[in-house]
Amino acid sequence: MSDVLLKVEDLHTYFYTYEGVVKAVDGVSFDIRKGEIFGLVGETGCGKSVTALSIIGLIDEPGRIVSGKIIYKGKNLLELSEEERRKIRGKEISMIFQEPMTALNPVYTIGDQIVELLLLHEEGIANIKRAPKELKEEKKKKAIEMLKLVRMPDPERTIDSYPHELSGGMRQRAMISMMLATKPSLLIADEPTTALDVTVQAQILNILLDMKEKLGISILLITHDLSVIAEVTDRVGVMYAGNIVEIADTYALFDNPRHPYTVGLLQAIPSVTEKKEELKYIRGSVPNLIYPPSGCRFHPRCDYMMPICKKEKPKLVEIEPGHYVACHLFGGE
Amino acid sequence: MLIPVVIGVTLITFTIAYVIPADPARAWAGQKAPPEVVEQIREKYHLNDPLYVQYYYYISGLVRGDWGYSHSEHRPVLDCLMDYFPATFELTIWAMAIAIPVGIYLGVVSAVKRNKIPDHLSRIFALSGVSMPIFWLGLLLILIFYTYLGWFPASGRGITPSHTYTGLYILDSILSLDFQSLASDIWHIILPAVTLSYATLAVMTRMTRSSMLEVLRLDYIKTARAKGLPDKIVIYRHALRNALIPTLTVAGLAFAGLLGGAVLTETIFSWPGMGRYAYHAISTLDFPAIMGVTFLMAVIFVIANLIVDIMYAYLDPRIKLGE
Numbered sequence: 001m002s003d004v005l006l007k008v009e010d011l012h013t014y015f016y017t018y019e020g021v022v023k024a025v026d027g028v029s030f031d032i033r034k035g036e037i038f039g040l041v042g043e044t045g046c047g048k049s050v051t052a053l054s055i056i057g058l059i060d061e062p063g064r065i066v067s068g069k070i071i072y073k074g075k076n077l078l079e080l081s082e083e084e085r086r087k088i089r090g091k092e093i094s095m096i097f098q099e100p101m102t103a104l105n106p107v108y109t110i111g112d113q114i115v116e117l118l119l120l121h122e123e124g125i126a127n128i129k130r131a132p133k134e135l136k137e138e139k140k141k142k143a144i145e146m147l148k149l150v151r152m153p154d155p156e157r158t159i160d161s162y163p164h165e166l167s168g169g170m171r172q173r174a175m176i177s178m179m180l181a182t183k184p185s186l187l188i189a190d191e192p193t194t195a196l197d198v199t200v201q202a203q204i205l206n207i208l209l210d211m212k213e214k215l216g217i218s219i220l221l222i223t224h225d226l227s228v229i230a231e232v233t234d235r236v237g238v239m240y241a242g243n244i245v246e247i248a249d250t251y252a253l254f255d256n257p258r259h260p261y262t263v264g265l266l267q268a269i270p271s272v273t274e275k276k277e278e279l280k281y282i283r284g285s286v287p288n289l290i291y292p293p294s295g296c297r298f299h300p301r302c303d304y305m306m307p308i309c310k311k312e313k314p315k316l317v318e319i320e321p322g323h324y325v326a327c328h329l330f331g332g333e
Numbered sequence: 334m335l336i337p338v339v340i341g342v343t344l345i346t347f348t349i350a351y352v353i354p355a356d357p358a359r360a361w362a363g364q365k366a367p368p369e370v371v372e373q374i375r376e377k378y379h380l381n382d383p384l385y386v387q388y389y390y391y392i393s394g395l396v397r398g399d400w401g402y403s404h405s406e407h408r409p410v411l412d413c414l415m416d417y418f419p420a421t422f423e424l425t426i427w428a429m430a431i432a433i434p435v436g437i438y439l440g441v442v443s444a445v446k447r448n449k450i451p452d453h454l455s456r457i458f459a460l461s462g463v464s465m466p467i468f469w470l471g472l473l474l475i476l477i478f479y480t481y482l483g484w485f486p487a488s489g490r491g492i493t494p495s496h497t498y499t500g501l502y503i504l505d506s507i508l509s510l511d512f513q514s515l516a517s518d519i520w521h522i523i524l525p526a527v528t529l530s531y532a533t534l535a536v537m538t539r540m541t542r543s544s545m546l547e548v549l550r551l552d553y554i555k556t557a558r559a560k561g562l563p564d565k566i567v568i569y570r571h572a573l574r575n576a577l578i579p580t581l582t583v584a585g586l587a588f589a590g591l592l593g594g595a596v597l598t599e600t601i602f603s604w605p606g607m608g609r610y611a612y613h614a615i616s617t618l619d620f621p622a623i624m625g626v627t628f629l630m631a632v633i634f635v636i637a638n639l640i641v642d643i644m645y646a647y648l649d650p651r652i653k654l655g656e
Contacts, residue, residue: 058558090561102552107574107649117560126566162650179559 003034005218006055006186011068013047013054020290024050024063026242029316032186037212037219039233039250041226041265043286047242048222052188055220056095057085073185091121094179098191100171104163111159114143114178121182146177149214150207169200173207180211187211188220193228205232226269230254235322238262241287241297244316248323258325260302296328304329335635342631343395347388350620360404360618395628401621405613410625413610418629419500420490421599421606425591426501427522428530432591433584436534437577440541444549445568455538462535467594471528471601478524488603491521525602529594533587540583544576551575578649585641589634 013025025047032038040048053059055070057077070077072093077085097103104113112128118139119125128136140159147155150173163171172192179187189208193201209232212219221233229236229250236253238246238261246259257263264282284301287293293300299309308328316326358374359366375381379390394400400410443455479487490502496509503522506515548554549572557571596608603609607626614622646652 056559058555086561086563088561089559095559097552097555099552103556105553105557105571105575106651109650116562120560120562126563127570164651175556 004031005034005073006220007031007069007071008051008055009069009071011051011054011070012066013050013059014064014066016062016064017290022289023242023292024289025054026289026292027313028068028239028242028244030237030244030247032218032220033235034185034218035212035216036234037208037221037232039229039236040220040222040239041224041229041236042239043224045286045289046239047289048224048239049190051239052095052190052220052222056089056093056188057082058089058095087121090117090179090184091182092184093186093188094182094184095188095190096172096175096179096192098194100168100175100195101163103175104171106163109160109162110147110166110174110178111140111143114146114159114174114181115139117178118142118181143177143181146181147174149180150174150177150211151203152177167200168196169203172196172200172204176204176207176211180215180217183215184217186218186220188222190222191224192221194223194225201228208232226265238265241292242289243297243313243326244324245298245327246323246325247316252320252323256323258319258323258330259298259327260304260329261298264301296326335639338635339632343392343628344388346624346627346631347391348384350624351384351387391624400625400628403614403619403622403625405617405619405622406610410621413622414607414625414629415500417605417607417610420502420604421592421595421608423501423503424522424525424529424595424598424604424606425588427526428533428591429584429588431526432530432533432537432587435530436537437541437573437580439534439538440580441545441568441573443538443542444545447546452542455542459535459538459542462531463539465531467528467532467597468601470531471525471598474524474528475601485524486521487524489521490605491517491519494518525598525604528601529591529598532594533591536583536587537580540580541576544579545572548572548576574648578645581641581644581648585638588637589630592630592633 008031009029011025011028012023015022015024028047028051030038030040040051042048050059050063054065055077059065065078068078072088077088080088104110108116115136116128119128119131119135122139123131123135125131125135144155144159147158152158152170152173158166158170158174163174166174176187176192187208192208193204196204205228208219208221211217221228223229233250236248236250237244238253238259240261246253246257246262248258253262254266257266261282264280267280268282270279282301287297287300293310295311296302296309296314299305302309306328312328314326314328316324317330318324319330356371358371358378358380362371362374379387382390391401398411400414402408403410403413406413439455439458443452443459446452475487478485492514494502494505494509494514495511496505498505498508502518503515506512506518554567554572557567562571592607595604595606596612598604599606599608600612607629611623611626613619614626
């Protein structure tokens, strides 16, 4: 329990657009323990990716982290200079993205892209062209080892391939091997399997599990796909409209979901064993984050709405050991 | 692709030259020439033969190096071009040498500092470049830097180098170690080169800016930043190389545009180049000269685009030559 690697506390990330302030992440708190896979699940636009980008420090204009803390190994990342954060990126905290098709630079070989990262963090050489040849060869060998680790077929050849010569699954493997080459403590995986075929999805998830075991890394896995969550995560946070509404062990969450939104999400998964008349869904749609609903942001869509839900934002409370819910139904009072 | 384009160009220039409702034989012979003389000229230059026969003569001449006789200059077209082309080429190269690096740099700065002061300044600069006519800019520069300030000369190519190897004065000056002429030639080329480059520079800036903005949004830029690379490397190594691909196309086209723009610039700065020659040829109905200039420009245009294609393959591994 005390082995917390990363602690996010009351994070607020807003985007200042012409239409108004988009409160994409509005008071999110959770922690990631050493060696676990923490899942962050929610609908598109609920702030999962913004949370991830806030952690790695890649929030772009017009976005800004307004308040909160991101404590990594005892240091608040938000108090570091841009230069200090840059040194953490790719070395301590890495990130992989949804689209393996576009996440690798099309004009450089896989090997060059991995070697570049190794040279940067292990030798302090930012420009690959300035590196001595022997050093590059040495790093290339290391890159091949990494490709082997993610079970890349024919790594000696793949290392000199360009991204367009590889399939989606192979590119995602290359991406994972690159981002793990520096042995980071935390890997953020933003929808790593969404763009892939189901069979390839399973391979990639297995590789992530494997990496967790072999390298002892923690993974923040972001997805909208509950089956992915069920398959690989240890604990889960459910996000809705910029807030975390429930955090629990994966088993506990699927077994005994408490927040009405989580219940709705789980019911919306079609089942083969029981034929339902109609697929269940959550009525209404995701709220506008410029003018979010008052109080609990889920109240317009909630079947258990009470008067207090419109007025007061529920706090995340621990209702069972390790199971947190932000809902007035479980207010404790 | 090269050869059909060149043949097509000869066909078009040839046809256009002959459908113009003017009588070249009369123009060359002069207003008061007796009809027999005009008829003699017609006979001599095969002007009475059917068009395709004339075309045959034209093409076989081109291949043999006989590009016709320039009546405005009283010597063969090829000789004139040999004299004038290096001047134009030199001017164009210098204009490109200004336009491409400066344009790309401004475009990058503009994209990176999007909607901030450097972006606004470079956009105003670029907009004025595309909207300002070349002759006006040329006159303005002459007025400021020659008439008022007296910093630069306003006409000519400067001192002729002591030895001529290529016809490119600056290169020849260096080759013949003639530093006096080198200084003079550089001094002379600055104003016309700046004038000629400005429009292209503006286009390059705008093109680079928009393709950089496009590229900077892409996932692999996020990846590059997630790797912890410094901004400079992200921008110049990861973004610019991809953004250059569309910019390069424009640069290839711009080269041809510069050759065309040279007509005005050369006239303003009395630069003894092909543009000025073409201008005289047109005003005196010197058809062989017009056709020669057009043909040469077409060949250069094709070569410029060939170079662009080769550069594509270098910049983008997805493009393989010969596929």
